[in-house]
Amino acid sequence: MSRSPFGLDRSTVRDAVVVAGTELRAQYRHLRNDLRQGLATAFSLAMFGLFVPLFVLGSAVEFGSRLAAGSVPLGTAGVASAALLVVSGYVGAAGGFNQKRLGNVGPLVRTSVPPLAVSLSRLLDRLVQSLLVLVPACLLLLAGVAVGAGGVFAPVLVVAWALPVLAAGLFVGRAIGSLARYLNEWLGLSLWLKAALVLTLAVGSYVGVMLVLTNQFGTTGEFGGVAIPAFLPGRPLQAYGALAFAPLGAAPGPVGALVAVCLLAAVPLGLVTALRVETRILLTDFGGEENAAAVTRGVPRPFGATPSLRVAWRYLLRTRRDPRMLAHLAPLLFGAFGLVASAVQDPESLLFSGPITLFVGGVTLAGAAYCLNPLGDDRDQLPLLLTSTASTAVLLRGRALAGTALGLVPAAVIAGPVSAVSFSPAFALGQTLLAVVLSLAGSGTALGLGAIAPKFERREAMGVERPHPSNIAVFGLLFGGIGVGLAGLGLVWWTLSGASLAIVGIAWVVYLLVVSAIGAAGYAYALRTFDALTLDDV
Amino acid sequence: MSDSAAIAARSLSKRYGSTTAVDGLSFEVESGVVYGFLGPNGAGKTTTMRMLTGLIEPTGGEAFVAGTHCTDRERLVDRIGLLPEQPPLYEELSGREQLQFAADLREIPWSAVEDRAMGLVEDLGLAEDVDRRIDGYSKGMRQKVAFVQAVQHDPAVVFLDEPTSGLDPRAARTLRELIVDLAAGDTTVFLSTHILPVVEEIADRVGVLYDGRLVSQGSPEELAGAVEGEDGEADLEDAFLELTDAATPWGR
Structure with missing residues (x-):
């Protein structure tokens, strides 16, 4: 039996695929039998997979035309890859953190297949669900690039450029989400403290992004008609863009190559980290903090x-x-x-x-x-x-x-x-x-x-x-x-x-x-x- | 319907689309008795209990509980108590807070039911845990709180669905004694369970439901006497097995 250095063998992968496939089928049938929930899901898919990309379709067409003209818009490429990294990282992290339940076949799965297969099945299940939203959005934007470029070579390069970013975001995000969940369980914080931490994190992120946008918008570059610089994470991702679009005239450099190597290395690293942490969560009894408080309070x-x-x-x-x-x-x-x-x-x-x-x-x-x-x-x-x-x-x-x-x-x-x-x-x-x-x-x-x-x-x-x-x-x-x-x-x-x-x-x-x-x-x-x-x- | 009937059902039916869950059920339960309601899985026991307690409406026939039509919820709720199969409890409250909440829902002052409720809590061995949060309770402890909740207001008719589920042998015995005490105090107990020895021990009358229809009714002794066991002496289990087998086309 072939076993990878990470402990994944064929049998584990096969179990994971079977479990994930069953889980997805069960979810699909549930949606099909529940009209209201089915409509809500269809609306969400349309919202994030269709309407949101439509807002930046014009920019994708413009991006394609500039690629075809040989003037590679590196500022836009930096911004777009940063946005892709943030979105895919968020999707991955949310999947890693929100694992309260083990789908519809939980108890059976837990006692039937190895824990590593359970972790992998959950990851696959979530990955397929995420791709259901991301793929239509990406295809729509690629079509925009193809229209702008007037051919398929530019979109092919865009795919080669975006795939490592997307995969790195999804898997590193997943690892971060799983680690956060592990810490959350391990620390055993009260529900109110957890809520306060989540709120602080959410408000802090929002305020941080707002400050970055208001302080740095409008100096260089252009994206979607709005003048912006090569903002976060800026230059390194532009350099990566220059490497990816070298066949269209961009000048590649060593920084771009380094970023590409990092992105490609982050994919297996994120995957292995996520699987290990999630398997550890499955096997660890953290104890419950819900039972701690135990007093009857009179009505004031x-x-x-x-x-x-x-x-x-x-x-x-x-x-x-x-x-x-x-x-x-x-x-x-x-x-x-x-x-x-x-x-x-x-x-x-x-x-x-x-x-x-x-x-x-x-x-x-x-x-x-x-x-x-x-x-x-x-x-x-x-x-x-x-x-x-x-x-x-x-x-x-x-x-x-x-x-x-x-x-x-x-x-x-x-x-x-x-x-x-x-x-x-x-x-x-x-x-x-x-x-x-x-x-x-x-x-x-x-x-x-x-x-x-x-x-x-x-x-x-x-x-x-x-x-x-x-x-x-x-x-x-x-x-x-x-x-x-x-x-x-x-x-x-x-x-x-x-x-x-x-x-x-x-x-x-x-x-x-x-x-x-x-x-x-x-x-x-x-x-x-x-x-x-x-x-x-x- | 006789004057002393606590529960009376006439041609009671419930259909879901083309499926008939309960089919023309007619029976009476006298006041102050324990009525064992038996039937295999899917026979329609829970549906019948839900109709009798006003949780769902019949699609045919009618039923009266403590003299009140089962769809007249305004009067019905004052006369009944219900322990469903899944105890309806709030995880974040303590056992005592849950009982107080149930009293408030009925707009009964806690002081009016406190002695009875806490007496039952004591009898069931829950006194030490009654001020702990329910999310830390075992299944049996939840069952005990839900039982007290169902009877603390001294209802005329109490419906119990698998009341001994999750209880240890000692607690199960105490609960059986409490049920007998309830009936002795003129409360009618409608008891649905799969544990036939419990019914045999405490039920005065037994009804056997199969495929939505009542296939037999009588005292446990009458039901057992009507069949012949393997060693000559039949018990309620033999009667149940024969009744629910004979009622099927392939069992005849």
Whole structure:
């Protein structure tokens, strides 16, 4: 039997191919039998494999024409290979880090084939899935290059140039993701600390990229109509481009050759590292940290008054014990990213944008936290819920109150005092009162959205597998929250600016009536829908 | 339907497209008895329990539980308790918090059920762990919390699906005794299980479901007496095997 130095023999590879093929078939059949999930997957494939590449198709055509003309655009080549490296590295790292479950055939596979074959099968499975997105995008861009160049020689060279970058990104990214996952398990950090680290990393990366872009854009080079330099990682990748496009007139150098060797060496190195780390993860018992905390907490006084408030408290308690309950709120963070980037560039802007962002984020959070998929989120507990109470009112109100309590922390408790300093005490008072109204109305609206598009099936998002809310509901509430929140703050500002009391009064009545009516209608619709829910609907 | 019937089903049916899960089921269960509901996998036991507890609606016939139509959830939920096969618990809560949550859902003050709930917790040997988080519980411990959750509000009818699943022999015996105590206190227990000795030991009446139809009903002794065992003396297992075999075309 032939065995490679890395411990991969034919039998292991054959087992891995069989397992990966079975897993992919199972996933395909699952998608085929679930119309909604199938459509969502098709949309994602179209989005990343078709629409995104269409945005840079013009640049690909231009790139091809310049290649054919013998003036190789090395600046563009450097940028494009850096982008490819980042994207493929991210895809690889995400695959390496998110390995909570072992597909549909997990327990059988674990006890039937060697651990190395299990690791390889997961890697192959993920690789095929990644290529399903990347290949159409690359083919589209290659077609653009071919059109620009007026022949197939240039696209062939582009393939030879891009393949090592793509492979190195995927496999090194995979190794980095696996190592991060190993460290994550090994360190045994609390869920909140992990969440804080991920957030810091995400915000830090975003701010870093923004600073690089704003500081270095516009000095040399050109890409997609935007003047940019050979920015990160710049010169070395340009030199690699010069080597790859030497047949078309570029001048190759030793740096380019060195980069090519590094890229080619990174592929097996990344693969072997990823396989070894992932196999080690499979064989190591890290122990669970979920079982550590072990105390019953009484319901604090403000939450003890009614059953709904006590239910609300238990949602907050569960969140404190497991922040993954809020994994679906990731889109809300994009707003925070922008705020942090602005603050880093201009710290004084925080006094103006800070309270406004906190207010809008808070009132959106009030609805988004627990109300966007109220009974889908409790899918496993439905037999208890549906046989314990004829009306889901206690549960829905509990969720709305929990969300409101959570949202009011940024929207009122933090934003209020900051507004008092930044604007005026009167503005802060108006903003705080408005936060209470909008948080309650937002919760009702979110309940309605959750009733229109309930999600009972589990899916993975942000590394957490549970019945996450519909993306349409999340984004609907997010954009609605921004619009309604800013309009409300505008009204507060208008009121305090000394405008006609009658006109301002009418505006307030209309605004509050509309907002309250939407919130009340959402709550009523959710109540009617979920009170009629049976397990037949799930 | 007799006045003392806690559960009464008349031609109860459930169809999913062209598949009939439960086919014209008719039976009555008297108040204060343990009714063993038996049947092979896929016979329709869980579907029947779900219809009787209002979790799904029948496509034909009707059923009454504690005098309430099974689709009248508003009145039904006050009279029933359910322990499904998969205990419906929140992993992040402790056992006590879970029981308090269940009381809040019913809008019953915890103080009104605390003595009964904690007494059951004590009986089941869970007192030391009741303040630990459920995600650290074994299968048996989860089953115990779910059992207490199903009966802490003193329902008129309690539906138990494989209640001894995952329990060690001592806990299983305690649970059997608690079920008998429940029936002695005039609670009707509808017990679905594959563990026939449990049914033989504690059930007053037994119904055998096969292919969505009730193929036999009676006391465990009546069912056993109706068949002949290998050594002359038949037990409930012999009766079950013969009934579910004879009901098939190839078994006749």
